[in-house]
Amino acid sequence: xxxxxxxxxxxxxxxxxxxxxxxxxxxxxxxxxxxxxxxxxxxxxxxxxxxxxxxxxxxxxxxxxxxxxxxxxxxxxxxxxxxxxxxxxxxxxxxxxxxxxxxxxxxxxxxxxxxxxxxxxxxxxxxxxxxxxxxxxxxxxxxxxxxxxxxxxxxxxxxxxxxxxxxxxxxxxxxxxxxxxxxxxxxxxxxxxxxxxxxxxxxxxxxxxxxxxxxxxxxxxxxxxxxxxxxxxxxxxxxxxxxxxxxxxxxxxxxxxxxxxxxxxxxxxxxxxxxxxxxxxxxxxxxxxxxxxxxxxxxxxxxxxxxxxxxxxxxxxxxxxxxxxxxxxxxxxxxxxxxxxxxxxxxxxxxxxxxxxxxxxxxxxxxxxxxxxxxxxxxxxxxxxxxxxxxxxxxx
Numbered sequence: 001x002x003x004x005x006x007x008x009x010x011x012x013x014x015x016x017x018x019x020x021x022x023x024x025x026x027x028x029x030x031x032x033x034x035x036x037x038x039x040x041x042x043x044x045x046x047x048x049x050x051x052x053x054x055x056x057x058x059x060x061x062x063x064x065x066x067x068x069x070x071x072x073x074x075x076x077x078x079x080x081x082x083x084x085x086x087x088x089x090x091x092x093x094x095x096x097x098x099x100x101x102x103x104x105x106x107x108x109x110x111x112x113x114x115x116x117x118x119x120x121x122x123x124x125x126x127x128x129x130x131x132x133x134x135x136x137x138x139x140x141x142x143x144x145x146x147x148x149x150x151x152x153x154x155x156x157x158x159x160x161x162x163x164x165x166x167x168x169x170x171x172x173x174x175x176x177x178x179x180x181x182x183x184x185x186x187x188x189x190x191x192x193x194x195x196x197x198x199x200x201x202x203x204x205x206x207x208x209x210x211x212x213x214x215x216x217x218x219x220x221x222x223x224x225x226x227x228x229x230x231x232x233x234x235x236x237x238x239x240x241x242x243x244x245x246x247x248x249x250x251x252x253x254x255x256x257x258x259x260x261x262x263x264x265x266x267x268x269x270x271x272x273x274x275x276x277x278x279x280x281x282x283x284x285x286x287x288x289x290x291x292x293x294x295x296x297x298x299x300x301x302x303x304x305x306x307x308x309x310x311x312x313x314x315x316x317x318x319x320x321x322x323x324x325x326x327x328x329x330x331x332x333x334x335x336x337x338x339x340x341x342x343x344x345x346x347x348x349x350x351x352x353x354x355x356x357x358x359x360x361x362x363x364x365x366x367x368x369x370x371x372x373x374x375x376x377x378x379x380x381x382x383x384x385x386x387x388x389x390x391x392x393x394x395x396x
Contacts, residue, residue, distance in 0.1 A: 006052035007396035012037060012045050017393040021098055025058045025073035046072060074098055080388055081141035083122055084187060084380030087111050087161055087214035092125040093381035094134045099197055101378060103134045111146060114164035123177055138180045140392050142384030143170060144187035146215060151232040154184030160250040161215055183388045189226050190383030191338050192219025197386050199374040204334045208326060211339035214263045242318045257322050261315030263294045263341050269311050270297045279307035298343045312344050316351025324359035331364050338373035
């Protein structure tokens, strides 16, 4: 299988490649309806793409009167690697150029083990997917990490929950190991891109995607594009102060949202409630498992435990308070809630909605859906594949 060497020669070719990625095989006539090109210019650009083997002919299209044209599709042999590194687990997937997942592996992992150990595991997982016959190699890879990333260089910068990662050249190191181009971004930006491509945000150009896991972050999509800010740190809402003079946070400040409600904060609060005998359900789970997690709080709440429900509602209210400020400032068309803590379900969602609808002006919230993400753990790997395909499908 050949690896991708060609890149689109101009913006017209890049636009055609992205249309085929997002919409699947299409006829020349249908592509012509979506781009501002004359028929002859379109024919020239499509023929040039066919010569590069980035696209291939795919049978005859349905007749629109006159001679039938051929369908065009992205080369079905192209393979992308999507990697979504979380604080406690990692997802690795192989997709085709249309971002359909062909194979997906999830494994537990501790990001605090450092980049060398984590990437040894990632490369082993990628090798396992290759060995299964899904790919002989990769045309590109997208990587998500749970911390701030200086985007142009693909380098994490002072990530609070990732000791040992500051300044590590993720993009350069993995590009050498994988033998293909690599792009790196914050994990919540990739979740937003995944939900935009194949999930609940498919038709919404301006939205917020809030990821609540071990930490809390927000992907900001404006006009269909992720907004990263000047240096790549846009959306770091976990470190907005939610409680004046509140708990100390890993970032060095006090009262951050992440310190009061995240997977780690919720587990700590559940442990305290169990030890103080405020919840028989949580105490029983602690005795059985020796520890407590956000999943235990979700299970206890589902069993009707009042303390667990109160913990979720309180955290949801604090998160909703911060999101309300974002909604008033940004006026999005949609708010998506994702991440591991969404296992808390509709109790969490109801608390967030209540706070946002109460605090933000009616003009901002009158038609504002606040919903759970559709894709779960695949959002990040689809977003990672989308990230690298955006790079590959840009003019060289």
